[in-house]
Amino acid sequence: MLKRILMVVGGLVLVLVLAVGGIGFSVFGGLKPIVDGAELPGGGRQIAQGYTSAFLFDAGDGTFALIDCLQNPGAKEIVDELARRKATPDAVKAIFLTHGHPDHIGGCRSFPKADVYAFQADVDPAAGKGRFKGPLPSKMDVPAAQQVKVTQVLQDGVAVQVGTLSVLPLAVPGHTGGSATFVVNGVAYMGDNATGAADGTVRAAPWIFSDDTAENRRSLGALSKRLKALTPEVKTLAYAHSGPTDGIGGLAAYEGQ
DSSP states (O other): OHHHHHHHHHHHHHHHHHHHHHHHHHHHTTBOOOOTTOBOTTSOEEEEETTEEEEEEEEETTEEEEEOOOSSTTOHHHHHHHHHTTOOGGGEEEEEOSOOOHHHHTTGGGOTTOEEEEOGGGHHHHTTSSOOOSTTGGGOOOOGGGOOOOOEEOOTTOOEEETTEEEEEEEOTTSSTTOEEEEETTEEEOTTSEEEBTTSOEEEOOGGGOSOHHHHHHHHHHHHHHHHTOSSOOOEEEOSSSOOEESSGGGGGGTTO
């Protein structure tokens, strides 16, 4: 009897492991790899922490801005990059959140002099007041150590000036209600709205982490049209969970959805 129970338990564990592995591969398999420290066109530097990344920008006069701030409290990888540039965390004056999931906001408290920008829909969940709606995020709160208070609410299509840096926020709801893409110096920083595959195609946000996958796809189609209309031309898409891709043509597949 005990042997039979152990066999059943072992089988269930195996099924669970295979299921988790399958989900992981479907989300992260075949992506263009992140290159830690990669310098993007227009001056953004991709800083990796495990499977996620943030982007650091020089805003002039010894100040800096971030798009997202990694998962772990302390944001060691960003702090180390600032030190390499002979700067301290206080030199970061603005953090632009692509959305409020913990792997993008956990390090924000390490930069006490920074204004934190996000779209309204993600303000409360990022502060631990309510949950996101995706299959996994809806089952958990943002841990207290990773919660962040948004100090500035973004307006769709209204650029924010940080020193010499102009940051254009574009609303891309779907992955979360307040998901954003930021355009800086000809690069569109996508956060989790999409990922770049190794073959150059653009993948929509994974269903298991997303509030509304259909809305995400519609938003990517709308974003494609908005980016085409921008001057100067957007020539690169950068992502939180993959390396960047050239051009914006991969988004055209979502137009009309």
